[in-house]
Amino acid sequence: MHRILSALIGVFAIMSTAAPGPAADFVSTAIAGLPAQTLRVEYSSAAKLRKLPNYQTLHERFLGPRLAQLESGLGEIGINEDNIDELLIGWKPGDKEMDLYGFASGHFDRAGVARRAESQSFTPTTIAGEQAYCLQAGVAGTCVVLLDNSLGAFGPLTTLTTLLEAHAGQAPGLGADERITRLVADARKDAPIWGIALGAAIADWFSGWMSGQTTVKLDWSRVFEKVESLTYSIDAADKASLDLKLNCATAEDAATLRQLLDGLKMAQQLAWQAQNPGRDNPYQSMNVSLNDKQVGLQLTMAYSQLQLASGIGATNK
Numbered sequence: 001m002h003r004i005l006s007a008l009i010g011v012f013a014i015m016s017t018a019a020p021g022p023a024a025d026f027v028s029t030a031i032a033g034l035p036a037q038t039l040r041v042e043y044s045s046a047a048k049l050r051k052l053p054n055y056q057t058l059h060e061r062f063l064g065p066r067l068a069q070l071e072s073g074l075g076e077i078g079i080n081e082d083n084i085d086e087l088l089i090g091w092k093p094g095d096k097e098m099d100l101y102g103f104a105s106g107h108f109d110r111a112g113v114a115r116r117a118e119s120q121s122f123t124p125t126t127i128a129g130e131q132a133y134c135l136q137a138g139v140a141g142t143c144v145v146l147l148d149n150s151l152g153a154f155g156p157l158t159t160l161t162t163l164l165e166a167h168a169g170q171a172p173g174l175g176a177d178e179r180i181t182r183l184v185a186d187a188r189k190d191a192p193i194w195g196i197a198l199g200a201a202i203a204d205w206f207s208g209w210m211s212g213q214t215t216v217k218l219d220w221s222r223v224f225e226k227v228e229s230l231t232y233s234i235d236a237a238d239k240a241s242l243d244l245k246l247n248c249a250t251a252e253d254a255a256t257l258r259q260l261l262d263g264l265k266m267a268q269q270l271a272w273q274a275q276n277p278g279r280d281n282p283y284q285s286m287n288v289s290l291n292d293k294q295v296g297l298q299l300t301m302a303y304s305q306l307q308l309a310s311g312i313g314a315t316n317k
Helices: 002-015 023-033 055-062 065-076 110-119 157-167 178-186 200-209 251-275 303-312
Strands: 040-044 084-091 101-106 125-127 130-134 142-146 151-156 193-198 227-236 240-248 287-291 294-301
Touching: 023 084, 023 101, 023 151, 023 157, 023 178, 040 200, 065 142, 101 157, 110 130, 125 142, 125 157, 130 157, 142 157, 151 157, 178 193, 178 227, 193 200, 200 227, 240 251, 251 287, 251 294
Parallel strands: none
Antiparallel strands: 040 084, 040 193, 084 101, 101 151, 125 130, 130 142, 142 151, 193 227, 227 240, 240 294, 287 294
16 A cells, blocks of 8 residues: 555654653543544554654655644644654544544643743633634634643634533543444553544544555545444554554445455555565565455555655655
8 A cells, every 4th residue: 555654654753752751641631522423533653653764854845734734833832843742643534634633742831832922922712611722713613721830732713622622621521432442442452553443533533544546546434334433553663564444334344345355455565566676576475365344454664665665655644
C-alpha cells in the first residue's frame, strides 16, 4: 500500500510530542470528555518517537497541514512542542472533512499564556465558561483552552463547546459508548501510538492512506461497509511496525476483505518494484491474516524504506 509508509511517517511526525506520563488517567479523562459523536480516536506518547532517526527532518516534511497550523498557532501563544506530554485526538464526520479536536496533557503556564496571547493581540473568547484563544477566525478555526496547568483542550469553536460540556459532565461524552470503551480497553497501550475507528471513519482512515494510490481505484466506503471497527498500534524502535485489526460483521465478510487486502498487497509489491528497482521490498513481508470475523495486517519497515515510500506525498490530516 503506497500510503501506509507515508502514513506511518506522518503519524510519527505529527504525534511525537510526548514524554512519559500517567497515560491511563489521561486517556480516561480525554475519552470521557470527547463528544459522543466521535468516530475516531488516536493517542500518542512520544518518549520513543523523539528518538527516531532524522526525527526533525521527518517532522518538518510530513507534518499534516491542519496539525502544522495548530502547532504554529500554539507557538504564538507560548505553548511549544516540549510543553506537551500526551495527546489524544478525536474526529467526527464534517461536511467536507473530518473535524479535528482533542485533549493534551503536559506542563502549561496559564498565566504566562494569557500574557503572551495579549501581547500577540489574541482576544480571549468565553466557551462553556472557559477562557479560550481562537487561533484562526471563524467557527471552523481552532480554539485552545487550558483547563489547568496540566490539561488543555482544542478544536473548532462549535465542537470545542460540546467537548468542554462533556468534560464538565454537562453533556454525554464518548466514555458512555460501550463500543469505544471496549476497544480502548483492548488497545495496545504499551505502544507509543494507537487508535480506533468506527463506521464512516474507517473508510476515511484508509482513503487518507491510499490517496496517492494510482494503480488501484476503490470505493473505500463500499469496501469497509461490513467492517464494524478498526484498531491499530504503531511501535517505533530500530524499525517502524504497524499492527492493524479490522473487525467485521460476519466471518464471510472478513474472508472477502482478506482477499481484497491480499490483492492490494500484490499491487503494492509491484508498485514498489517499479518505483524502487533493486531495493528490498517491504511489502513482501506484509502479513494479512484471518481469524473468524477479524482481519489482521502487520507491516514492518526500515526508516530508509519509509522515506522512499513517502515520496508519493505527505499525510493530509
